[in-house]
Amino acid sequence: MATIRDVAARAGVSVATVSRVLNGNGYVNKETARRVRQVIQELNYRPNMVARGLANRKTGTLAVILPDIKNPFFSELARAVEDTARAGGFTVIFCNSDDLGPREKSYIEVLRQKYIDGIIIASNTLEEEDVAYINDNDIPLVVLDRGPGDGSCAVFRAKNADGAKKAVRHLIDTGCRKVAHIAGPEALVTARERLKGYREVAGAFSWFDESLIEPGHFSVEGGKGAVRRLLERHPDVDGIFAGNDLMAIGALKALQRMGIKVPDQVSICGFDGVEMTEWTEPELTTIAQPIYEMGAKATHYLIDRVRGRAEPKAVVELDVRLIQRGTTRRGTD
């Protein structure tokens, strides 16, 4: 492969000059520049990014750490990140953390050794010290969903509590008289926020009871189990707000298995708005987060920071919206 030296030699200039035309900085005579570009073409020269990285401490690579790429929510997010990164001339490294703190830490360490330009992380185990470490090493960071309390880094998240309220209100507006909640893991802020939203709206009704809240682990299986336990305790539940779409799908499945009609006997509303919610029959009503937009915005922001524009801190809360579909009754209009 041709190196910058080859180009310089063939163009009869120094490597510095070639570097200048390559990076478009410093003064270069028009004609000289033309000649250099010409040679670059002839030799089909491409700068070596590793050498450049060593010299610059910039590698044109971003990293995204997320719990599990198989989770449709995260794969949609990942897609948004990669698209945006590509458009900006960056390449991206993916890391599955399974929400394991030590794994995240070890990734962060490796990424630092590799001079990664910036990190996007969707984590619930990230600690303040990790953020501090990343900041100390001057690695731009953006956190999805969760930000350390002190606002020491940028955060992008959806309005979770707000969405939950919308969900419960919608269920009630469409005729439900007793709405239960299948909750995500307490360890996750997003799950807690959604639970909070549920409590806020449902708590005002006389039928409300703490036992209407059942954990479902954010998984399809969890959703199935939760709905069974719930109906055993409260056979009269006629509305279910699931903390995410996977659990909603599990709930739908379990209900169908039990011979309970959705939405005639029980309505369901999920949360997230992953594509899959259109694949069930009936299709799932859900509170849609702007997943792609969230990934794209986070990445744009990160790139801006890498390039030295943009503040190191920022908190962006994205709006969610109700998508009414088959698992809830038509509005009483």
Add this chain to the structure above:
Amino acid sequence: MATIRDVAARAGVSVATVSRVLNGNGYVNKETARRVRQVIQELNYRPNMVARGLANRKTGTLAVILPDIKNPFFSELARAVEDTARAGGFTVIFCNSDDLGPREKSYIEVLRQKYIDGIIIASNTLEEEDVAYINDNDIPLVVLDRGPGDGSCAVFRAKNADGAKKAVRHLIDTGCRKVAHIAGPEALVTARERLKGYREVAGAFSWFDESLIEPGHFSVEGGKGAVRRLLERHPDVDGIFAGNDLMAIGALKALQRMGIKVPDQVSICGFDGVEMTEWTEPELTTIAQPIYEMGAKATHYLIDRVRGRAEPKAVVELDVRLIQRGTTRRGTD
């Protein structure tokens, strides 16, 4: 951050010696080594991977190019690749190609400039010249599903035609009297192989007709449309073999929408065995590819090649297996 120089100075040895203990090659006095390691601890020194990469032409990074990470088949594959890479001390760059040839080419170019150690690609547009280019640059390559005719690189794939035959036979064994096929894009080898398998088995029956084959574009929407057109032409179809699970899900959905009972009136069998097939009601019968295993094996092989073990060529065909579930009737046993 501490550099190898700092370590050398503090340990009172040369950088060469530190490098030797770091890489465990060359002779190093036991005691000297101990001291060096001690200092490494004290300084919490971590080698700079970029510098190492420049010197070695090895970056500890693999890349995987696939059509779309949002497709559950590929996200499961991606997960397998990342897990295996991590276990081997590698980091992985993901690229979404959308099966666009030019995009793949530009990725390959960038990856070369970044001294990526090896590439895994699931592509249907990869041309012989691309493979040649990669080979010329000594980048280990493994192809999933499709290999260029001349066997110029390693290929990992499932037994597609074989699986298709299993599917059709299963449908017939469980009582279907007229089995249609929703086919994937002709451009894709996997789709062609599955179609071939279908033809081979179905073609032997008197009811067989070319118009029982309908394209469904490997997508949920495509599956829906295909099933509608199919039933219009052949109202007596009672078995559907979909070329992949997404189309099978679409088919199931469309049938349910039309009020047709699955599997009582029409049976369905998919292909791939993605997790989602357990999320429908009834659950989907499918021909499962060992997706995770395929990704893991491909990655293991790639890593072996990067390390200089393993032959540059290899063709591995993995077995598929029928998973019978709710969308086909119980066997007539």
Add this chain to the structure above:
DNA sequence: CTGAAAGCGCTAACAA
């Protein structure tokens, strides 16, 4: 067994 020194390919002062 250890060290000096020449790269790997590019960037960025500093001179000219």
Add this chain to the structure above:
DNA sequence: TTGTTAGCGCTTTCAG
């Protein structure tokens, strides 16, 4: 405007 040169941090001959 352009060239010289000293790094960036690590590996690897080649001597000793």
